[in-house]
Amino acid sequence: MTYTIGHYVGGARLAGGDRSAGIFQPATGAEQGRVQLASTEFVDSAVQVASEAQRSWSQLGSAKRARVMFKLREIIEARTDELSAIITSEHGKVLSDAAGEVARGLENVEFCAGLVHHMKGEAAEQVASGIDVLQRRQALGVVACITPFNFPAMVPLWMVTTAIAAGNAVILKPSERDPSAAIWIAEAFTEAGLPPGVLNVVNGDKEAVDALLEHPEVRAISFVGSTPIARYIYETAATRGKRVQALGGAKNHMVVMPDADLDAAADAAVSAAYGSAGERCMAVSVVVAVGDIADALVEKLAQRARTLRVGDGRDATSDMGPLITQAAKDRVLEFVDGAEGEGATIVVDGRTQDLPEAGFFVGVSLLDNVRPGMRVYDEEIFGPVLAVVRVETFDEAVRLINSSKFANGTAIFTRDGRSARQFEVAIEVGMVGINVPIPVPIGAFSFGGWKDSLFGDTHMYGPESFNFYTRRKVVTSRWLEASESQLDLGFPTNG
Secondary structure, three states: OOEEEOEEEOOEEEOOOOEEEEEEOOOOOOEEEEEEEOOHHHHHHHHHHHHHHHHHHHHOOHHHHHHHHHHHHHHHHHOHHHHHHHHHHHHOOOHHHHHHHHHHHHHHHHHHOOHHHHOOOEEEEEEEOOEEEEEEEEEOOEEEEEOOOOOOOHHHHHHHHHHHHOOOEEEEEOOOOOOHHHHHHHHHHHHOOOOOOOEEEOOOOHHHHHHHHHOOOEEEEEEEOOHHHHHHHHHHHHOOOOEEEEEOOOOEEEEEOOOOOHHHHHHHHHHHHHHHHHOOOOOEEEEEEEHHHHHHHHHHHHHHHOOOOEOOOOOOOOOEOOOOOHHHHHHHHHHHHHHHHHOOEEEEOHHHOOOOOOOOOOOOEEEEOOOOOOHHHHOOOOOOEEEEEEEOOHHHHHHHHHOOOEEOEEEEEOOOHHHHHHHHHHOOOOEEEEOOOOOOOOOOOOEOOEEOOEEOOOOEOHHHHHHHOEEEEEEEEEOOOHHHOOOOOOOOOOO
16 A cells, blocks of 8 residues: 655644655565655745744743653654654665664754753853843744655754754755655654644655745754755855755765774674665765785675675564665666776675565675775765775875865774874864764764865754754843943943
């Protein structure tokens, strides 16, 4: 049976849009549903609903807003299996990975439950004779969150929870490839006590995105996706005076030093490269083998890669599920097809593995002797392809990573504390792991890269996110006796 996904506006599911797109079951390749694509007019009507709801939501006591977060956490935790099944059905990742995604999203719900603390302002008494200064944090109004297909629950929970906790109303535009998780989250918010219209889900494609970027009542845009689209989002919204945090693509390197535990490094690299079929912006896509350990490391990587079972994400025996679409599958195969011609060595060939005939499955590939300038090195593949680059020294590894236009995450595996500290300081990347292959920060910190991995200057979730979703208002006050007033055209000083 097929289903139709519309929108969620004003606390209810709504139909809307003359156009629709298919929702596919990645494990079979069959169309399992349709998602309606919102028009510019529909987006405008949703923004009006959000704007009306935001005025009363921002005036609600912060303790009452916090209770919504506490209740939301209870709902999601109790029904994680339900939400995970929805993610796997439309994205394809294995159920355990989907559950992990939900768990990481819950971290930010828990962080936002402390909004009474996070929304505190500052005050200074007697900055000048009889003058006090205080700074308030106030909500922006209506904000838009545009989220990617690869984390259909986690990234929305990273964005909308903070925006809502700060007193804003939200238009959430999820990926049209797997939209059901966003609707589920919106309904869970309503069940938790969120007033209608504070969180609205509008499904759509570029028309809906452009409508949000251009709408005068949308004050801020949060986005996660590819670098070209992130740049477009940033430039389009920023020219219209909006706040923007647009997270782009990645090419994450993992350095393995000669003193590292090679078995631990190989376990970490294979797990981080092929988990979720490589469809993670924090996936390890390049292993940098330093010194004379490359041959031994490549053999260990190959041994592990060959044991992975690729299959339906709903099957508990599967290590890795399919890719999201046929186009994604074709793109990955194109990279592997061209790798040998560029001079890479194909150690494990994902094209020759025994895979289910139906669906968007791709086997895992391991490429050795990869160098900058090769397409498989320079571009984000977003699939189960791991490249090995060989260098002679630590300094060469650092220069290699720092010369990349991407700077989302990186890691080093070593037993030497001095090397680890040097790497931590010298590397020009937003998130760094020391013997941790996927250094996604916990909810109390913030997530974001550098260079072409982030457009805007504010990272996502955690403390920086509360800064992004609020604006400061500074109030300077003085209470005079009538006899103290005097005429003075000089610029006021704090004497």
